[in-house]
Amino acid sequence: MNRDAPLVLGIETSCDETGVGIVRGTELLANVIASSMDEHARYGGVVPEVAARAHLEALGPAITAALAEARVELDDLDAVAVTSGPGLAGALMVGVGAAKALALSIDRPIYAVNHLVGHVGADLLDDERPLETPTVALLVSGGHTSLLLVRDLVSDVELLGETIDDAAGEAFDKVARLLGLPYPGGPEVDRAAVGGDPAAIRFPRGLTQPKDLLAHRYDFSFSGLKTAVARWVEQREAAGEPVPLADVAASFREAVVDVLVGKAIGACAELGVPRLLLGGGVVANARLRQVAEERADAAGVALRIPPLSLCTDNGAMIAALGAQLVMAGHAPSALGFGADSTLPVTEIQV
Amino acid sequence: MLLAIDTSTGTSVAVVDRDRGSGDLRCLAETGTDDTMRHAEVIGDFIRDALADAGVRPSGLSGVAGGMGPGPFTGLRVGIAAARTFALGIRRPFVPVVSHDAIAWAWYRDGGSGPLQVVTDARRREFAVSGYDGLDDELLPRRTGGPQLAPRDDVPATTGARLDATIVPARAIGMLAELAFSAGRLPLAGQAPLYLRAPDVTPSAGKRVLQ
Ligand SMILES: [Zn+2]
Numbered sequence: 001m002n003r004d005a006p007l008v009l010g011i012e013t014s015c016d017e018t019g020v021g022i023v024r025g026t027e028l029l030a031n032v033i034a035s036s037m038d039e040h041a042r043y044g045g046v047v048p049e050v051a052a053r054a055h056l057e058a059l060g061p062a063i064t065a066a067l068a069e070a071r072v073e074l075d076d077l078d079a080v081a082v083t084s085g086p087g088l089a090g091a092l093m094v095g096v097g098a099a100k101a102l103a104l105s106i107d108r109p110i111y112a113v114n115h116l117v118g119h120v121g122a123d124l125l126d127d128e129r130p131l132e133t134p135t136v137a138l139l140v141s142g143g144h145t146s147l148l149l150v151r152d153l154v155s156d157v158e159l160l161g162e163t164i165d166d167a168a169g170e171a172f173d174k175v176a177r178l179l180g181l182p183y184p185g186g187p188e189v190d191r192a193a194v195g196g197d198p199a200a201i202r203f204p205r206g207l208t209q210p211k212d213l214l215a216h217r218y219d220f221s222f223s224g225l226k227t228a229v230a231r232w233v234e235q236r237e238a239a240g241e242p243v244p245l246a247d248v249a250a251s252f253r254e255a256v257v258d259v260l261v262g263k264a265i266g267a268c269a270e271l272g273v274p275r276l277l278l279g280g281g282v283v284a285n286a287r288l289r290q291v292a293e294e295r296a297d298a299a300g301v302a303l304r305i306p307p308l309s310l311c312t313d314n315g316a317m318i319a320a321l322g323a324q325l326v327m328a329g330h331a332p333s334a335l336g337f338g339a340d341s342t343l344p345v346t347e348i349q350v
Numbered sequence: 351m352l353l354a355i356d357t358s359t360g361t362s363v364a365v366v367d368r369d370r371g372s373g374d375l376r377c378l379a380e381t382g383t384d385d386t387m388r389h390a391e392v393i394g395d396f397i398r399d400a401l402a403d404a405g406v407r408p409s410g411l412s413g414v415a416g417g418m419g420p421g422p423f424t425g426l427r428v429g430i431a432a433a434r435t436f437a438l439g440i441r442r443p444f445v446p447v448v449s450h451d452a453i454a455w456a457w458y459r460d461g462g463s464g465p466l467q468v469v470t471d472a473r474r475r476e477f478a479v480s481g482y483d484g485l486d487d488e489l490l491p492r493r494t495g496g497p498q499l500a501p502r503d504d505v506p507a508t509t510g511a512r513l514d515a516t517i518v519p520a521r522a523i524g525m526l527a528e529l530a531f532s533a534g535r536l537p538l539a540g541q542a543p544l545y546l547r548a549p550d551v552t553p554s555a556g557k558r559v560l561q
Contacts, residue, residue, distance in 0.1 A: 049423065049549035056427050056543065060434050074439055090424045093390040094431045100394035101432035104401075105408050105439025110394075335394035 006078035010319025013095030014087025018058035021316025022070040029070035031316040034058035052090040081322025084112040085343030092339030109332030112350040119279035121321035141280035142169030161218025171222035196250030354524030357429025358421025360384035363396040365404035366524035379403035389428035415527035417449035419544035420478035450480035452522035465510025
């Protein structure tokens with residue numbers, strides 16, 4: 001096997017994106033994503049069974065498309081990588097079953113990897129600058145909100161904190177719904193917030209009070225914020241007053257962004273790590289990127305944001321992490337691994 | 351020579367072959383479990399072991415047969431995903447088979463006769479049920495009804511035998527596929543999994559506060 005620049009195909013099915021990516025070492029060759037987002041829109045959130053059914057149908061065509069995009073043959077591959085967790089169990093199992101079969105069919109090793117660490121690995125594919133460690137990583141999507149300390153991508157990742165209730169993306173979806181906006185909520189809230197005053201309403205910042213910081217210094221909570229928005233809107237309606245949608249949307253978004261960036265930059269300062277990496281679909285939020293840039297600049301923290309196509313869930317990041325494991329000389333995963341919906345970040349490879 | 355996979359109940363993987371001269375069907379290897387919770391964990395080892403036991407390399411296979419259900423969704427998908435992807439990997443056809451058909455075919459081949467009702471667990475106090483009346487001229491099972499869901503205490507009456515199956519042997523999936531292939535009767539089933547049930551969803555009661 002080529003251990004200097006292995007050709008790895010990565011399969012990602014942890015949520016509603018069917019991702020198949022191909023990398024050669026740290027070079028991105030293909031990144032094919034089939035999303036079932038539209039099928040979830042009418043339910044206002046990801047429906048696990050709908051996502052799993054969509055993965056099953058999308059996976060084969062995505063593998064074929066990725067091979068064509070990368071201009072390689074299956075026989076050229078050095079290894080197969082797949083997300084073992086965390087994520088939706090039924091969705092993960094489709095990728096796990098397919099990846100094992102693919103690896104066996106071409107007689108190549110398989111690397112079962114951690115989805116969250118994969119988000120960090122995505123940054124390796126940005127050929128401008130290599131990923132530097134240690135780095136703090138803030139991973140924000142509809143399925144997870146996690147703050148990691150990455151000392152070494154393939155051997156030393158620590159969970160600093162995570163959401164104790166809703167993921168940030170989920171908070172956007174739920175608030176969008178209560179404001180009468182469609183799914184997915186992130187871009188809709190963004191649109192509604194145009195021209196709004198982010199300081200118009202002081203919505204609560206979850207787990208930022210001194211008493212919370214003891215036990216939940218780097219944890220997040222968004223369910224209280226969602227309730228606060230709902231109550232604020234209801235009170236306005238009960239009083240017969242108009243609801244200033246732009247102000248509500250901008251103030252809500254500001255509360256989310258403030259907590260996310262505040263805790264991430266805080267971790268950089270407190271741990272003495274002058275690097276912050278963003279990942280996850282919520283990175284698409286322009287206000288999050290803007291505030292992160294401002295505060296990282298002010299704190300002397302180098303901020304890295306991979307291209308959006310590598311921030312949302314994708315197979316290329318899984319392939320990239322798999323390639324790192326190969327390059328670091330790690331043994332392949334034993335074939336008996338399963339889907340682990342709560343896989344801890346400390347388990348980089350299963 | 352086919353690799354056959356079924357995860358509509360437990361997990362079963364087999365390698366089967368049909369002798370070109372005599373037409374005899376042979377099972378070269380079969381491995382499985384009736385555990386209905388660990389399809390994703392065991393599928394890889396079972397495929398590897400079946401191929402090793404049969405002494406066959408992936409490139410020696412002419413296709414992959416897969417049971418399309420009916421069966422509980424999460425486990426069923428693991429086998430279909432594996433079978434389709436293995437076929438993709440060796441650039442050979444994927445042959446979908448109705449899992450109940452394989453059970454019925456094996457029952458008639460082993461001497462059963464008359465009407466047969468195949469019943470498997472569909473969870474949620476329901477069974478998946480298919481009806482058969484025998485094998486046709488080419489020895490393929492003739493399905494007269496189903497697969498369909500029925501309440502456990504209200505399965506349609508049958509004048510013949512009722513077979514409650516807890517495992518679908520992959521060898522039967524593969525042998526049925528081999529027979530159908532040599533009889534020119536493919537496809538035996540559609541490419542879509544036999545879920546028989548719409549996904550569970552809780553549509554949101556979206557509240558519009560602004561126009
Ligand atoms: Zn993700």
